[in-house]
Amino acid sequence: MNMHNSLSPEQTRQYERDGIAYPLRVMSTGEAHRFRAGFEELETCLSGKLEYAAMTHLYFRWAFDLATWPQILNAVEEIIGPDVLIQGTLILCKHAHDPSFVTWHQDFHYTIENSSPTVSAWVALSNSTRGSGCMRVLPGSQREGLLPHSDALVKNNMLTYSTQVDESSAMNIELRAGEMSLHQAGIVHGSLPNQSDDKRIGFIIRFVTPRFKKTVNPVVRARGKKACQHLTLWDSPPGDNLDRNVSAWKEFVRARNLLK
Numbered sequence: 516m517n518m519h520n521s522l523s524p525e526q527t528r529q530y531e532r533d534g535i536a537y538p539l540r541v542m543s544t545g546e547a548h549r550f551r552a553g554f555e556e557l558e559t560c561l562s563g564k565l566e567y568a569a570m571t572h573l574y575f576r577w578a579f580d581l582a583t584w585p586q587i588l589n590a591v592e593e594i595i596g597p598d599v600l601i602q603g604t605l606i607l608c609k610h611a612h613d614p615s616f617v618t619w620h621q622d623f624h625y626t627i628e629n630s631s632p633t634v635s636a637w638v639a640l641s642n643s644t645r646g647s648g649c650m651r652v653l654p655g656s657q658r659e660g661l662l663p664h665s666d667a668l669v670k671n672n673m674l675t676y677s678t679q680v681d682e683s684s685a686m687n688i689e690l691r692a693g694e695m696s697l698h699q700a701g702i703v704h705g706s707l708p709n710q711s712d713d714k715r716i717g718f719i720i721r722f723v724t725p726r727f728k729k730t731v732n733p734v735v736r737a738r739g740k741k742a743c744q745h746l747t748l749w750d751s752p753p754g755d756n757l758d759r760n761v762s763a764w765k766e767f768v769r770a771r772n773l774l775k
């Protein structure tokens with residue numbers, strides 16, 4: 516299989532110019548399906564449809580393994596350097612024929628309070644197409660700086676804040692299961708509802724470096740050794756007691772207000 520362990524010169528140019536590089540194959544379809552099975556096991560355990568799940572990498576081994584997947588980290592290193600920390604993860608799952616969508620926004624919202632280089636990986640655990648509500652971006656919009664956002668609740672919006680844009684240049688970021696895109700925090704992006712018969716599952720990983728200042732949530736060191744005593748490092752990968760992990764994860768996201 517032709518794995519892109521790192522970015523080609525054209526992909527690096529695409530990332531700089533458009534604010535996003537894609538599609539990058541980082542694992543086989545079969546491996547993506549195994550991660551999907553981990554997510555679906557969690558859904559079964561919670562006895563319901565899971566649409567929004569933050570920080571699963573701290574509590575579930577499959578999510579930890581995905582967030583620290585070598586082929587993902589190899590590409591991320593090329594963008595932010597050899598010291599790679601995982602600031603957070605988020606699963607956005609649009610179920611079949613689900614009206615949920617994501618309004619246009621920038622990710623500065625998550626990372627504005629620090630001076631660290633940052634990049635987000637959007638890993639497809641199912642095919643993410645125009646029909647299933649793939650991510651859409653406005654290429655080059657990362658050069659416009661921080662746009663005004665409002666955080667009004669919008670029915671069926673999977674996130675809570677949005678910005679107004681001219682979407683005529685919108686580009687669909689279609690990915691097959693096992694591929695990813697890497698996007699800059701400043702790129703304006705969003706997505707439309709899933710009109711397909713399958714789930715659209717995106718596993719999003721936000722990477723930073725030890726220059727990261729915000730200390731609210733623990734970070735996982737994925738690569739490098741640089742000192743970061745100012746941050747809380749989450750050292751141990753999750754164990755395999757699913758019931759215990761589910762309870763601890765539910766308590767963590769509730770206490771930190773990471774529920775949608």
Ligand SMILES: O=C(O)CCC(=O)C(=O)O
Nearest residue numbers: 607617650705706717719
């Ligand atoms: O998954 C989506 O549809 C949107 C993703 C997103 O907003 C993000 O990765 O920041």
